[in-house]
Amino acid sequence: MHAWPASEVPALPGKGRDLRIHDTATGGRVTLAPGPVARIYVCGITPYDATHMGHAATYNAFDLVQRVWLDTKRQVHYVQNVTDVDDPLLERAIRDGVDWVGLAERETALFREDMTALRMLPPKDYIGAVEAIPGIIPLVERLRDAGAAYELDGDIYFSVEADPHFGEVSNYDAEVMRRLSAERGGDPDRPGKKNPLDPMLWMAAREGEPSWDGGSLGAGRPGWHIECVAIALDHLGMGFDVQGGGSDLAFPHHEMGASHAQALTGEHPFAKAYVHAGMVALDGEKMSKSKGNLVFVSKLRHDGVDPAAIRLALLSHHYRADWEWTDRILQDAVDRLGRWRAAVSRPDGPSADALVEEIREALADDLDAPSALxxxxxxxxxxESDGGTDESAPGLVSRAVDALLGVAL
Structure with missing residues (x-):
């Protein structure tokens, strides 16, 4: 599966700072000091409706992570998946009377267009769940053969008891985990499971649903969590720098994925830091496909909104904050974009050297984009008020805003 084209990242004088970022697992900030190649995995979309502002806010956060790393003169190995077979996708295809493969391809293409318009840096590896199935099957077999998984009516479940570190990503208690499991795709009340929290690794073929030859597992399709584990292990290996996604992925998705990987390898941790973006609401409720309260990037673009203004609207909120999308927020971003473009259009201006360092410091401090703005x-x-005589300043500001914030002036 191919990603989207990369926009050029301008080079800046000097060098950026190492990123200090909030780690969900420890509950505090950690300083990330990757090697020459920083490694990041960000969970991608399930392509049955793309791309709403909640998606855009999440991917904007991890785009900033990449830009901070690039500014430290590191390379970045960024991996993102596409869950192009899953229950929500199949349910939407049935509802709309369309082929699920075609639906996934259409929405993934729209997602690429939105990411391109928003100048999100693309992943090096962009992998669909379907194409990852040949690598998933042997992992499930290994877990089963090691006693870390078991069969229940043809389905294969992971035993959370197989990982002594289970629970260390989200730090939720059992009651909260059970509630969130039921809300977020799990089946804690299914009879016969060893532990209500045990997640499915391989779903046996169901009538009328797609399935693949799973070898000794039988025909079926993979569970949600093992998909990302297989892709991450294949392309990044254990102990990569950042596992990222929305805050609703801390449990069960990132918790279960970490336990799958740790049980497979005997190593810990799966990722050095677990970083989660806040939720975006509309009309008082979390913006989500299931609720249908969505503001789509593509719709705003179709209505003539400059993607740079959309990006500024996202940047005006701290990535970990929960916030509500409003027309006022978008208009403020449009106005800000106009002021910035007018400022850099002049032939000279106040020195911008200190400004570049301010932006760097703000982003290094847990991606404090609002302070950078x-x-x-x-x-x-x-x-606007006094101007200046530095002929290099407007160009430097334009390059810095582009390189560090992803906004083209």
């Missing part, structure tokens, strides 16, 4: 606002205000 405020710093640019101050420079633009100084340009």
């Amino acid at each position: 405020t710093a640019v606002d101050r420079w633009a205000a100084a340009q």
Whole structure:
């Protein structure tokens, strides 16, 4: 599966700072100091409706992570999946009377268009669940053969008891885990499971649903969590730098994925840091496909909204915050974009060297994009009121805003 084209990231003078970021597993900030190649895995979409502002906010956060790393002169190995076979996708295809494969391809193509328009840096490896199945099957077999998985009416379940570190990603208690499992695709009440929290690794073929030859597992399709584990292990290996996604993925998805990988390899941790973006609401409720309260990037683009303004609207909120999308937020972003573009259009201006360092410091401090925007606002205000004589300043501001914030002026 191919990703989307990469926009050029301008080079800046000097060097960025190592990223200090909130780690869900420890509950505090950690300083990430990757090697020459920083490794990040971000969970992708289930392509039955793409791309709403909640998606965009999440991918914007991890785009900033990449940009901070690139500014430290590191390379970045970014991997993202596409869950192109799963219950929600199949249910939507049935509801709309369309082929599930065609639906997945259409929505994935739209997602690529939105990511391109928003100048999100693409993953090096963009892998669909379907294409990953040949690598998933042997992992499930290994877990089963090691006693870390078991069969129940033809389905294969992972035993959470097989990982002594289970629970260390989300740090939720058993009651909360059970509730969230039921809400987020699990089946804690299914009779016969060794532990209500045990997640499915391989679903035996159901009538009328797609399935693949699973060898000794029988015909079926993979569970949600093992998909990402197989892709991450294949392309990044254990102990990669950041596992990312929305805060609703901390449990069960990232918790279960970590336990799958740790049981498979005997190593810990799966990722050095688990980083989660906040939820975006509309009309008082979390924006989600199941509720249908969505603001789509493609619809805004179709209505003539500049993608740079959409990106500025996202950047105006801290990535870990839960916030609500409003027309006012978008209009403020449109106005800010206009002020910035007017400021850099002049032939000279106030020196911008300190501004570049302010942006770097803000982003290194747990991706504090709102503070970075405020710093640019101050420079633009100084340009408007007093101006300056530094002929290099407007160009430097344009390059810095592009390189570090992903906004083209």
